[in-house]
Amino acid sequence: MTSEPQIVQFTPFSSLVQPSFWHSLTKLKIDVLKLSQDEVPVTASYAAGRSVTDRETGQDVALGCNLILGGDAFEKTAQVPPHSVKCVGTLKNYNTIEEFKDADKPALFNKLADEMWDEISSAKDASDVSEILNRFLLITFADLKKYRYYYWFAFPAFAAKPAWTLDPSGWQGVESTFTQEALSNIQSQITTSTNTPAFFVLLSNANDPSRFEIHPLSSLESLSDQDITVGFIDPSAHSDHPGWPLRNLLAFLASRFRTRFTTPGSQHLKVRVLCWRDTEAVPVSGKWKSRLGTVSLSQSQSTLSRPSAVGWEKNPQGKLAPRLADLAPMMDPARLADQAVDLNLKLMRWRILPSLDLDRVASTRCLLLGAGTLGCFVARTLLAWGVRNITFVDSAVVSFSNPVRQPLFEFEDCLNGGKPKAQCAADSLKKIFPGVNSKGISMSIPMPGHPIPPGNVEQAKADVAQLEKLFDEHDAVFLLMDSRESRWLPTVLGAAKGKIVMNAALGFDSYLVLRHGARKGASTAPKGSPERLGCYYCNDVVAPADSLSDRTLDQMCTVTRPGLASIASSTAVELLVSLLQHPDGVNAPAPPPDYKDENVEESPYRSVLGLVPHQLRGFLAQFRTLPIVGAAYDKCTGCSETVLKAYESQGFDMLLQAFNESDYLEKLTGLDKLHEEGEAALEAVDWDEDDDDM
Amino acid sequence: MFTRGEFEIACKSLAENATIDNPQLKGWTWREHPEYGGLGYLERSSTTTCRSQSTETEEFLEELCEEDAATLDTPSTNFIRIWQSIAYNVSFQMPVFYLSVYTNEGTPFSLPHIVDRTSLLLFRPRRDDGDGGDFEVSKYAIQVPGATMPLVSQGEHPTLGTPCYYLHPCETQGALAELVEADGRTKDDKKAGENTRKLELWLLLVGNAVDLRV
Numbered sequence: 037m038t039s040e041p042q043i044v045q046f047t048p049f050s051s052l053v054q055p056s057f058w059h060s061l062t063k064l065k066i067d068v069l070k071l072s073q074d075e076v077p078v079t080a081s082y083a084a085g086r087s088v089t090d091r092e093t094g095q096d097v098a099l100g101c102n103l104i105l106g107g108d109a110f111e112k113t114a115q116v117p118p119h120s121v122k123c124v125g126t127l128k129n130y131n132t133i134e135e136f137k138d139a140d141k142p143a144l145f146n147k148l149a150d151e152m153w154d155e156i157s158s159a160k161d162a163s164d165v166s167e168i169l170n171r172f173l174l175i176t177f178a179d180l181k182k183y184r185y186y187y188w189f190a191f192p193a194f195a196a197k198p199a200w201t202l203d204p205s206g207w208q209g210v211e212s213t214f215t216q217e218a219l220s221n222i223q224s225q226i227t228t229s230t231n232t233p234a235f236f237v238l239l240s241n242a243n244d245p246s247r248f249e250i251h252p253l254s255s256l257e258s259l260s261d262q263d264i265t266v267g268f269i270d271p272s273a274h275s276d277h278p279g280w281p282l283r284n285l286l287a288f289l290a291s292r293f294r295t296r297f298t299t300p301g302s303q304h305l306k307v308r309v310l311c312w313r314d315t316e317a318v319p320v321s322g323k324w325k326s327r328l329g330t331v332s333l334s335q336s337q338s339t340l341s342r343p344s345a346v347g348w349e350k351n352p353q354g355k356l357a358p359r360l361a362d363l364a365p366m367m368d369p370a371r372l373a374d375q376a377v378d379l380n381l382k383l384m385r386w387r388i389l390p391s392l393d394l395d396r397v398a399s400t401r402c403l404l405l406g407a408g409t410l411g412c413f414v415a416r417t418l419l420a421w422g423v424r425n426i427t428f429v430d431s432a433v434v435s436f437s438n439p440v441r442q443p444l445f446e447f448e449d450c451l452n453g454g455k456p457k458a459q460c461a462a463d464s465l466k467k468i469f470p471g472v473n474s475k476g477i478s479m480s481i482p483m484p485g486h487p488i489p490p491g492n493v494e495q496a497k498a499d500v501a502q503l504e505k506l507f508d509e510h511d512a513v514f515l516l517m518d519s520r521e522s523r524w525l526p527t528v529l530g531a532a533k534g535k536i537v538m539n540a541a542l543g544f545d546s547y548l549v550l551r552h553g554a555r556k557g558a559s560t561a562p563k564g565s566p567e568r569l570g571c572y573y574c575n576d577v578v579a580p581a582d583s584l585s586d587r588t589l590d591q592m593c594t595v596t597r598p599g600l601a602s603i604a605s606s607t608a609v610e611l612l613v614s615l616l617q618h619p620d621g622v623n624a625p626a627p628p629p630d631y632k633d634e635n636v637e638e639s640p641y642r643s644v645l646g647l648v649p650h651q652l653r654g655f656l657a658q659f660r661t662l663p664i665v666g667a668a669y670d671k672c673t674g675c676s677e678t679v680l681k682a683y684e685s686q687g688f689d690m691l692l693q694a695f696n697e698s699d700y701l702e703k704l705t706g707l708d709k710l711h712e713e714g715e716a717a718l719e720a721v722d723w724d725e726d727d728d729d730m
Numbered sequence: 731m732f733t734r735g736e737f738e739i740a741c742k743s744l745a746e747n748a749t750i751d752n753p754q755l756k757g758w759t760w761r762e763h764p765e766y767g768g769l770g771y772l773e774r775s776s777t778t779t780c781r782s783q784s785t786e787t788e789e790f791l792e793e794l795c796e797e798d799a800a801t802l803d804t805p806s807t808n809f810i811r812i813w814q815s816i817a818y819n820v821s822f823q824m825p826v827f828y829l830s831v832y833t834n835e836g837t838p839f840s841l842p843h844i845v846d847r848t849s850l851l852l853f854r855p856r857r858d859d860g861d862g863g864d865f866e867v868s869k870y871a872i873q874v875p876g877a878t879m880p881l882v883s884q885g886e887h888p889t890l891g892t893p894c895y896y897l898h899p900c901e902t903q904g905a906l907a908e909l910v911e912a913d914g915r916t917k918d919d920k921k922a923g924e925n926t927r928k929l930e931l932w933l934l935l936v937g938n939a940v941d942l943r944v
Contacts, residue, residue, distance in 0.1 A: 045802040053836040054775070054813060059892045090779040097779045100807060100834075104775075107890060111764050117775070118748060118759060141794060185836075199800045277802045317749050346798045352808055352834070357790040361835040365869075366884065366893040 041201035044331050047272035049082070049172075049191045049280045050100040051349055051359075056107025058178075058185050058363055061129070064110055065178050071131055078127045078174060079114035080105045082281075084315040085273030085325075098273035101280060103172065103191070119227055119315035121234040121269050121281075125172035136177035136186060136358075141348075148173050149192045149345040156288050161254055166234045169284040183367040188358040191280055191347040194287035196333055203330040207276050210310070210326045218248055219326075220318050225250050226269075227315055235285050238265040238310055256293050264296075265328075267310035275327065278311045280347075287343065290333060298335065305333040381422050391644050394422060396616050401425040403506055405481065405526055406516035407461040408432075410540050412444040413605030414514055415465055415474075421613055425473045426465060427506065428458040431480035441598060477506070483521040487696040496695070497688050504529060512536040512612055515572070516605075525691065527571050527674035528683055531555050536615065536622045539572050540608040542596045545656040547604035551611060552675065553650070553668050554622045562640045565625045566667035569650045573674035574666055597656055607652055607661075610645075618643035626650035626665045671710065673701040731906055731928065734768060737818045737825060740925035741772045754933045754942045758816070761889075769889045771817040780810045782833045808834050814942075817888045819899055824906070825929065827936045828887050828894040841882065841895065842867050881939065902935050909935065 069076070082103050087096040103123065108114045116122045126148065130136040148171060155168045173190040210219060226232065237255050239262055241247040250267065266289065272279030289297060290305055297305045313325040351359045381394050402418055404411045407430035415426055433454030439445045444464040449455045458476030465474040479499055482488060488496045507513065507529045515523045515537065523539065530537035530552060537552035553569025618624035626649055627641040641647050649663040670676055682690045682704060693700045702708040732740070745760040757776070763769035815828040831839045845867045866873040871880035879898045887894050909931045936942065 043799055045800055047802045047804060050804075050834065052811065052834050054811075055830055055832050055836045055838050056813075056890055056892050058836050059890070086777075088777060088779055099777050099809060100804075102834075107892070108764065113764070115759075115761065137790070195798055195800060274802070274804075277804075283800070317751055346796045346801060348794055348796060354805070356794045356796065359835050360837075361833075362837045365840050366838045 041204075041332070042206075044200040044202050045277050046193070046283050047085075047101040047274050047277045047279050048347070049103045049189070049271070049349070051189045052100070052102040052104045053187070053361060054104070054106045055361075055363060055366075057105045057109050058183075058361055060107050060110055061127075061176065061178055061185065062180060065129060065180065069129060073128060073130060073135075075126045075128050076110065078105065078109045078125050079111070079116070080109060080123045080125060080172065081116035081120040082123065082269070082271040082279075083117065083120040084269055084313045085271050085279060086313075087273045087325075101272045101274075103189070103271070105174075119232050121170070121232050122167075123170040123172060123234075124167055125174055127174045127176060129176045129178060131177075133177050133179070133186065136175065139175060141175070141188075141190075144173060144175065145190050145192060145345070145348070148190070149194075150342065152192060152284075152345075153194070153342040156284075157291055165253060165288060169288060170234060170281055183363040185361040185363070186358050187361070189349040191349065192345040193280060193283035193347045194343040194345050195283075196287065196290065196343060198334055200286055200331045200333050203332065205330070207278070207311070207327045207329040210324050210328050211322065213328055214248070215246065216321050218246060219314075219324055222248055222250065222312075223314055223318055226312060232269060232315070234281060235266070235268045238267050239263075256289075256296065259296075265308045265310050267312050269315070270311035270313050270327070272311070273313070273325075278309065278327070278329075282309065282311070286331065286333070294335070303335045305335060307331055393617060393644075397613055398422040398424055400512050400612075400616060401427075401510040403427050403429070403510035403513045404516060405429050405514060405522075406518065407442075407444070407457040407476070408438075408516065408518060409441045409601040410516035410542070410605050410608075411514070412442040412461060413602045414516060414540070414609055415461065416443060416468075417606050417609040419465060419469055419472060421609065424471065425510075426462075427475045427477065427510065428461045429477045429479055429481070429503075429506065430456075430458040430461075431478055432457050434460055441601065477502070479503070481517070481522050481525055482691070482695050483519070484524050484694045484701060485521055485698055488692065493692065496692070500525070500688055500691060504533075507533050507535055510535070512538060514608065515539040523572055524674055524694070527552065527573060528679060528691075531571065531675040532680050532683055534622070536612065537571070538608050538612050540604045541572075542600055542604055544595055545597050545600065547600055547607075547654045547656075548651065549604055549607045549611060549654075550651040551615060551648075555675070555680065556623070562625050565628060566665065568668040569626055570666040570668045571672060571675040574669040574672045600654075600656055603654060603656075607654070611648070611652070614643050614645045614648045617645050618648050624648040627663070628665060629663055671705040671707050673705050673707065676705055678705055731824055731903060731910075732818070732925065733823065734818055734820070736925045737929075738770055740929035741770070741816065741825075743926045744929060745772060754937050755930065763889050771815055771887075771889050773813065773815040776812045776814070778810045778812060782808045782810045782839075810839070813894075815887060815894070819888070822899040822903060824899045824903055825932055826888075826899050827897045827940065829896070829940065830892075830894045838893075840869055841872060841884075842869065844895075845872065897936060897939055902932065905935055906932050 064076070080103050082101075085099065085101060087098045089095070090097050104117075104120075114122070128144070130139060152168055152171050156165060171192065173192070174187060176185060176187040178185050214222070222238070226236075233250065233252065235253050236250040237253060237259070238248050238250055239259070241249055256264075266285065268281050268285055270279045271281070286307065289307060294305065297307050299306050308330045309328070311327040311329075313327070319325070348356050349359075351357045398421070400423060402423055402425065404414055404426065407428040411428060411430065415428070418426055434445045434449040434457055435454055436450045439447055439450065444461040445457075449460050456476065456478045458478050460476065462474040462476035465472050479502060481503065482496045482499060503525065513526060513530050513535050515526055517523060527537065529535075532555070534555060539548070539550045539552065541548045550572060551569070552571040553566075555568070615621065615624055624643065625640055627647050631641065631647070649665070651664040651666060652661055653664055654661045668675060671678075673679060679701070699708065702711070741758070742760050744755060745758050747755065748757055748759065750756050757774040758772045759774060761771055761773055811832050811834065813830040813832070816825050817828060819826045831844050833839075845865070865881070866875060870884045872882040873880045879900050882895050882897055884893055885896050886892065906928070910928060913927070913931060933942065
């Protein structure tokens with residue numbers, strides 16, 4: 037057995053793809069290739085084989101014979117890392133996984149091998165040949181929806197038959213042949229050249245045989261009979277196995293320089309090979325990693341036809357099959373957006389308000405009754421604060437007048453009769469930020485003064501039940517509807533269920549933003565502030581009634597200055613956030629209008645964001661906002677104990693009476709008596725509460 | 731601390747001395763944006779000796795057959811790869827350290843996964859102060875308890891636009907100022923050397939949080 041010469045075994049290339057390459061492929065596919073399956077050139081590189089010291093065991097571990105693809109692989113001017121050899125390959129991207137699977141891989145491989153062989157055997161100037169010897173093929177399928185990339189590399193290498201054999205002396209360390217000085221000198225010639233030479237010829241200096249010079253492969257054409265060593269940058273770190281590039285180099289030498297390497301009088305090609313592996317700092321004596329050996333080939337082989345080629349890369353399981361890169365964990369845009377949005381808010385906390393409780397805001401589930409101008413703006417501001425659960429209720433569809441004033445709708449949404457506003461707004465929020473949990477419910481809210489026909493009672497009952505359920509499922513309710521009376525039922529439900537109720541209403545150039553007082557009231561209301569704050573109806577001495585019939589168009593549809601809605605909406609959201617940051621939450625006491633905020637930390641009125649007023653009335657004509665405090669009214673048709681208890685004991689029956697009988701609420705609360713007492717009619721402050729613009 | 735110009739000068743000088751035998755300073759390459767100037771950054775790649783699992787592609791059968799005695803049948807070792815980059819942050823006027831950890835396929839590791847394999851020692855918990863190692867690791871961030879900003883979070887590389895992990899620059903600013911003050915060396919040297927020294931000190935700081943040995 038010992039007499040049998042040992043076959044030279046080459047370490048195959050193993051691909052190393054950086055994540056940035058997949059990003060570049062994604063861009064290329066989307067912007068340039070689109071559906072094209074044309075072959076495109078890609079640039080890769082390899083460096084001298086390295087081993088690293090295992091930090092745990094202290095042993096040297098040989099790293100793979102890596103061909104590296106980076107993010108600039110598709111650039112014409114791709115830079116390769118220092119001391120690396122540049123290789124140009126061909127990428128073919130398939131549009132579907134089926135096409136990828138069904139691709140005729142042997143045909144692709146053989147086409148490339150044919151091209152390489154043609155160029156090797158026909159190249160006029162051997163200096164061109166370096167790039168040809170290292171050509172490779174990469175086929176891919178990019179699943180851009182899931183950020184999964186299937187791929188398969190092939191590094192065609194021509195297989196000699198019979199195989200190259202190794203001289204009995206085997207692969208030896210270079211220090212047995214060269215002096216430290218000669219090695220340092222070779223090293224500096226290799227590392228200082230602008231492009232690291234993949235292959236080279238090593239010749240001893242004519243005047244000083246202890247010095248060596250590196251020459252390009254083309255110099256083989258003109259060299260006289262000298263002692264020639266052929267070298268290459270060896271990506272393998274195995275001491276007994278040279279790297280893959282040597283295979284094609286030997287095939288090239290056997291084909292083009294057969295006679296030069298044939299020992300006179302023998303039938304054998306003999307090549308002395310230098311596997312250069314030292315490209316970093318000059319090693320100390322005894323630490324050189326480069327190897328030297330002599331390989332032979334018996335010359336019976338004809339080199340006229342192309343030798344067969346091998347070189348498909350095995351996958352990590354050791355099979356000849358494609359590999360997979362899964363970038364989803366870092367690429368899913370929805371997850372990325374989620375993270376970026378939170379970071380923005382965190383920055384605010386970090387920069388300005390360390391004690392800001394963002395989680396409290398983000399975890400507040402918001403129910404928006406009305407998806408018009410106010411609803412749209414409120415939702416956007418909530419989103420910016422990190423609120424993740426937003427539900428819209430609205431019964432209308434998007435009309436052509438809406439999009440310019442209502443920022444969640446577009447022209448397209450108005451076509452074909454218009455999309456339901458609630459769902460459309462919810463979808464639009466998701467488009468803006470996929471991480472939001474938004475829902476839209478098309479439903480009309482029953483109102484006092486709008487009697488329910490007997491045939492519709494069951495529907496109204498179901499609507500009320502659904503609304504009650506929605507209240508239970510949310511923490512804060514915004515009243516943003518287009519009429520005064522539609523706010524009545526939500527006012528009752530909000531007070532009965534102890535929810536935070538935020539109310540916003542618009543006039544032509546004035547607005548009202550108000551938080552409803554909690555039913556229990558602040559247990560420790562500071563002196564001078566009401567025990568229980570009022571609701572929307574507390575200032576009214578008339579019960580809500582039909583305000584929609586018998587009105588001209590401009591009365592029915594709010595005609596407001598366009599900027600007003602966003603001012604009122606933002607005010608409402610900011611008031612909610614201030615309230616959430618106050619230690620007493622929904623029971624936060626409202627500062628008296630003349631309260632001088634002296635930035636006293638202990639002030640009972642302050643949250644980390646400042647005061648939490650009860651009502652804000654804004655007048656755009658004067659660009660002025662007034663904070664107002666109003667106490668709860670014991671005859672209020674919306675939040676008084678009488679009303680709440682009647683609702684709690686009678687449920688839907690009580691509500692039905694309120695919807696159907698115009699004087700029911702006034703009788704219930706005793707407002708009717710009040711009316712009798714004071715004949716003089718009191719004009720209600722007429723807030724034109726509407727946002728259904730025309 | 732740095733203008734963009736100063737950052738660029740310092741980085742280029744670091745890249746010129748890439749063969750220096752110092753694990754924090756060696757191997758850096760200066761890269762430019764392929765189209766626009768003024769967006770250059772440093773990068774380097776390294777390999778750890780830790781093995782990783784590759785995603786299996788079960789849906790594929792072994793399709794081809796190659797038998798060749800001259801091909802070394804080498805077991806596939808999937809080492810964990812690390813890519814590091816230093817880019818400039820305009821808001822902080824500071825270099826920011828970016829990091830990506832991935833398999834041979836280019837599949838990135840999530841933060842919990844990275845921290846899990848602490849043999850990597852990639853992130854250095856402050857073990858010496860008693861309650862060290864007590865980090866909250868989520869998918870996107872490593873948070874020091876009580877700190878307002880995460881120590882490490884996921885973000886985009888400013889030039890490449892690819893997702894990476896980065897060390898938040900908020901704390902390095904103050905610490906670097908102290909170091910520069912204490913160092914004194916930066917004052918005596920000429921302008922170019924001063925910036926390079928500052929960048930080296932900054933890397934020293936980064937080395938406290940991230941294992942920079944390559």
